[in-house]
Amino acid sequence: MNKAIRIGTRDSELALWQANTVKKQLEDLGYKTELIAVKSTGDLILDKPLYELGITGIFTKTLDIAMLNGTVDIAVHSMKDVPTALPKGIIQTAVLERAATEDILVTKGKIDYTKPCTIATGSLRRKAQWLHRYPHHTVVDLRGNVNTRLQKLQDNNWDGAIFAKAGLKRINILPENYIELDWMIPAPAQGAMVIVTLQNDKYSTEAVRKLNNSNSQICTQIERDFLRKLEGGCTAPIGALAEIVENTIQFKGCLFSLDGENKLEVAKSVAIDNSLSAGNIAAEELLENGGKEMMAAIKNEMS
The missing domain is CATH 3.40.190.10 (Periplasmic binding protein-like II)
Structure with missing residues (x-):
């Protein structure tokens, strides 16, 4: 097969830069590509804070629909914008080498x-x-x-x-x-780009998988597991950062009250070989030490 892989992206300058980066990497591997840009709800509604819009994946939903209805084959996202649960039929296929997290x-x-x-x-x-x-x-x-x-x-x-x-x-x-702001813990997966594909599209999935950076994938997975376990989505003040230092993962995570008055933090150091559950374990520890009550209070204030 020699079909052109249609790359879906938002049409902002940054999103197009990210999509063109993926386009070049795929073409360097010998694949044909085509760029298709669409506007997301998050780009169109600028007069309300994100957390008031009540849409999961506000910057990704439009591209999800374009993939599922066959308009595009793959989508490129800033990973921090992507919900921890992907729509049925769409899979995470590659995390590119991570840029600055600060x-x-x-x-x-x-x-x-x-x-x-x-x-x-x-x-x-x-x-x-x-x-x-x-x-x-x-x-x-x-x-x-x-x-x-x-x-x-x-x-x-x-x-x-x-x-x-x-x-x-x-x-x-x-x-x-x-x-x-070296004291500020970034958003889970900040600085990382992710490519998603359709689960049943073997050609595009196989091509995109070649772009995956394993270290970036490991670290962002831990951070997103932490976020998922806390049930934060995009609507709670949650930070997480996992870094590889020699053969260990150094992880730190935080949860704040909406007014910033109350703060919960957790830090872990685990061997890379044992890091698969590090994000979940850190989140459970934080939840047991006041996190459950804080998350309940946040959800109550947001409702």
């Missing part, structure tokens, strides 16, 4: 953190961690693709806005004025 604060100049500041982010996780560290600051909602969000920072009287470093770096719009 969150950064983009600023307009020097900030005096001791004084009241206004910081922008559309993420509950970032908001909660920021308010935990700086309870005297104000956090405002920020939506749109990365270009739009950078422009909104310039257009508003805010002191800074929080971004994933990987996204800005990938499309060469990382500003000069930014600070790495």
Whole structure:
């Protein structure tokens, strides 16, 4: 068979960069490809915070439908946007080599953190961690693709806005004025790109599987298992990061109350050979130490 693999993607600059990266890698292996861009609900509705929209996989659902109805063969996503449970018939096939995992604060100049500041982010996780560290600051909602969000920072009287470093770096719009937030635990799978295929499409699945990076797959799986076990989806302030250091996995995870006042953390170090259940074990430990009550409180506040 010599069919063209149709690659589905969102039509933002970052999403297209990711899809074109996959396109090139597949073509380097000798496969024919075609790019098909679609708008997602998450891109179209910009006047509400993500957590108020009530849609699981707001940035992925449109592409899921396009795959299932045969419009595209595979889809490329920022992995942190993908729900931990994929639709029936769609499977995770490859995680590409991971980029930077850090969150950064983009600023307009020097900030005096001791004084009241206004910081922008559309993420509950970032908001909660920021308010935990700086309870005297104000956090405002920020939506749109990365270009739009950078422009909104310039257009508003805010002191800074929080971004994933990987996204800005990938499309060469990382500003000069930014600070790495090394104390902020990233979203599960932040900095990773994932490719999903149809379970019954052996040709595309076999092709895409060749792009998988095993280290990135292991680490993101642990982080997403942690997220799944906590039942966070995209609507709870949950952070997770797994890193391979020599032959061990160093994992840290966190759960915050929505206002950032309360914080639960867990840290694990396990051998790579025994890491399969590391995310679930860490989540169970956190749930037993106050996590169940905190998750219940979060769900009650969100309902």
